[in-house]
Amino acid sequence: MNFKAQPKGFSTKAIHAGQDPDQWKSACVIPPISLSTTFKQDAPGEHRGFEYSRSGNPTRNVLETCLASLDNAKYGLTFSSGLGATTAVLTMLNSGDHIIMGDDVYGGTNRLIRQVASRLGISATFVDATNLENFKTALRSETKLVWIESPTNPLIKVTDIKTIAEICHKFGDVTVAVDNTFLTSYFQRPLELGADLVCYSLTKYMNGHTDVVMGGITMNCEKLYSKLKFLQNAVGIVPSPFDCYQVNRSLKTLSLRMLQHQSNAILVAKFLESHDFVEKVLHPALPSHPHHEIALKQTYGYSGVFSFYIKGGLKQATEFLKALKIFTLAESLGGYESLAELPSIMTHASVPIEDRKSLGITDALIRLSVGLEDSEDLINDLKQGLRKAAEA
Numbered sequence: 001m002n003f004k005a006q007p008k009g010f011s012t013k014a015i016h017a018g019q020d021p022d023q024w025k026s027a028c029v030i031p032p033i034s035l036s037t038t039f040k041q042d043a044p045g046e047h048r049g050f051e052y053s054r055s056g057n058p059t060r061n062v063l064e065t066c067l068a069s070l071d072n073a074k075y076g077l078t079f080s081s082g083l084g085a086t087t088a089v090l091t092m093l094n095s096g097d098h099i100i101m102g103d104d105v106y107g108g109t110n111r112l113i114r115q116v117a118s119r120l121g122i123s124a125t126f127v128d129a130t131n132l133e134n135f136k137t138a139l140r141s142e143t144k145l146v147w148i149e150s151p152t153n154p155l156i157k158v159t160d161i162k163t164i165a166e167i168c169h170k171f172g173d174v175t176v177a178v179d180n181t182f183l184t185s186y187f188q189r190p191l192e193l194g195a196d197l198v199c200y201s202l203t204k205y206m207n208g209h210t211d212v213v214m215g216g217i218t219m220n221c222e223k224l225y226s227k228l229k230f231l232q233n234a235v236g237i238v239p240s241p242f243d244c245y246q247v248n249r250s251l252k253t254l255s256l257r258m259l260q261h262q263s264n265a266i267l268v269a270k271f272l273e274s275h276d277f278v279e280k281v282l283h284p285a286l287p288s289h290p291h292h293e294i295a296l297k298q299t300y301g302y303s304g305v306f307s308f309y310i311k312g313g314l315k316q317a318t319e320f321l322k323a324l325k326i327f328t329l330a331e332s333l334g335g336y337e338s339l340a341e342l343p344s345i346m347t348h349a350s351v352p353i354e355d356r357k358s359l360g361i362t363d364a365l366i367r368l369s370v371g372l373e374d375s376e377d378l379i380n381d382l383k384q385g386l387r388k389a390a391e392a
Contacts, residue, residue, distance in 0.1 A: 018065030073218035082201025085215030095121030158291035165194030204334030261304030304370035314363035320389035333369035
């Protein structure tokens, strides 16, 4: 693998950005959890930076500063969930505006656009963003937002973010948002590639412990920051101080965790690619991936989430998933524990069946989130699961 070389300093920022002990009277090294919902004012309308915890909270400020630093961004905001962050972005739009969405996005994002945004007069076109000509054709005068995942969920398609951003900014006033959940700021920094917004489900790798639901957005544009900061408060989709404390804690080990996720996942992917009962493996680090070269060009590495097609259909996939002992059959991804799921029935069940079929989200497509266990144990678990599936 020849991913881009990771510049030095990421782990130092993760540990120190926003964490200065001198910002607290006690000079505590670990930022405290500020649970107060309201703050004393010196006179009516005269406060010391905080009024009401929905509008701003010291613990949340610490996390948002650190998040922004890791993306080399000027601004960071956090929200009550990943979909909460997406909702904030959508709320910037007006009735009559148009969105271009990647055709292979998280099922919850797909549902939000089709069943909620559409009722607000916002239209959307779903396109394969890896096909640049089709993407250009989808642009129109009302287009105000382009939302892409790279890699996509669950088909792991890699989009040329730099080229997409150049096309959009040349076309007009179009905001380019990239869902960077799968790679985190450690393995990919879309702002460096020309994106305007980087969106996260912090629930996943950024927190990494499967115990917090939260979303985040980073950006450099002050105008976008002001809009989203207003909406964060006005719509009220904010995370709790305790959850902010948890994610801030987790970021301190992000680089270490991502490197181990990467190492384990590559070993697992290579094993699966060599197995007789596996039809195809979708992992960007493998030369067999159709967008392998783009991944090498724009990322610093790859995480632990990828997909593969098992031979057979629903029966074989079900037997395989039921047989797993170390991988847990569950939705979500990015925690220290390994998970496996069937997108067609689980995370992407809300995607219309005709769309699932055309995209290739079949009952044989299995998504893995490879955790931090010993790689040999993970491979042996998959091996026995595949044996059970082959016997079905």
